[in-house]
Amino acid sequence: MSVERTLHHFPLDPASRQVRLALGEKRLPFVEVQVRYWEGPTEFLKLNPSGLPPVLIETKHQRTTVIAENRAILEHIEEQEPEPALLGREPGERAEARRLLQWFDRKFDNEVNGFLLHEKMEKRLLRLGAPDLSSLRRGRDALRQHMDYIEGLLNTRDWLAGRRMSLADFAAAAHLSVIDYFGDVPWKDFPATKTWYMKLKSRPAFRPILADRWPGLAPVAHYDDLDF
Template identity: 60%
Template structure:
């Protein structure tokens, strides 16, 4: 019998979105429990002392396993459901996928997500006042630089890390999809990146992401369009 899976997540958290995409690509059925991370959640903090999403509960009762935070979740998914592989068996391509995944979850998060999503989303959720122009300017400058780098990779590769879709693509798509929710990406300036994103956006694993909505924060008009 398949183990029950319960994912504690915040819908517009890039790390949570990576977990959802990986579960979807592996065709693993799971239940969802959204977390309002800006409020104390006794149930969630009992599972994750750091308070960071996502957390995947695997099974119930005494045999329950807790995979806390993204890397633990991805590791469990890849180990328990090895096909389709999201990390190549080719050493060079595997290393490149892991490099890019780390780049997104560290460098991109700090330079781009932290200022833009804080100003556009988190301040509003926490009622901390209107966005400030200077952090947004800095974040958007860094976003353009990072997108230019991605565009360069995709001019010579089918997928970000090489010949097959990998965790690097899911990481990139998770981060970019949140920024796209708020209309922060000038897709016309990055044609190879746009084509890559359209391919990912059309996959079944992406459907639940395109249905996400935050109360009082509607996405841009093209957000759920597959041909945009």
């Protein structure tokens, strides 16, 4: 019997994008429900008390399972649908993929998104006024440091965690894609990272990401261009 999946997400949320990419890569169909999580909708809070997307609801044999938060969802998907393997096939690569997942969801999110996305997106959604220029500079400086790190990995590896594409690549691409939506990624200064991102953008799983739009927040012109 097939599994019915419903993903509650916000299109410009990096955590939500990671799950969408994983589901797409494994060709698992799902229904999307977009959540205005900053408004604290009661029904969504019942699904995840943190109030943050994503939340995946699965129904099989009339039994429903609710999985909240992206890491829990990604691990669940990998356990339930092991092929294609997205955590690597060797212990070393699986460990490295998990380390990089943590890197982007904690360090990158805090040092880059906490400034750039807060100023350019969250303030707009919450109606908190104009972006603070010093915070934008701080976020852009941190982004370049992270891009240096990614560039170094890709100069010695085929993919971020090793020889095969993994959830680490999806995590990095999910975060960078939202930053790129607002035009802040300095691609020309990081050729290996740009080539890696172009490969990911060309995958079928990435097409829905490139089609994302949010009212009042238009993407830069090159956002959905595969040959940027």
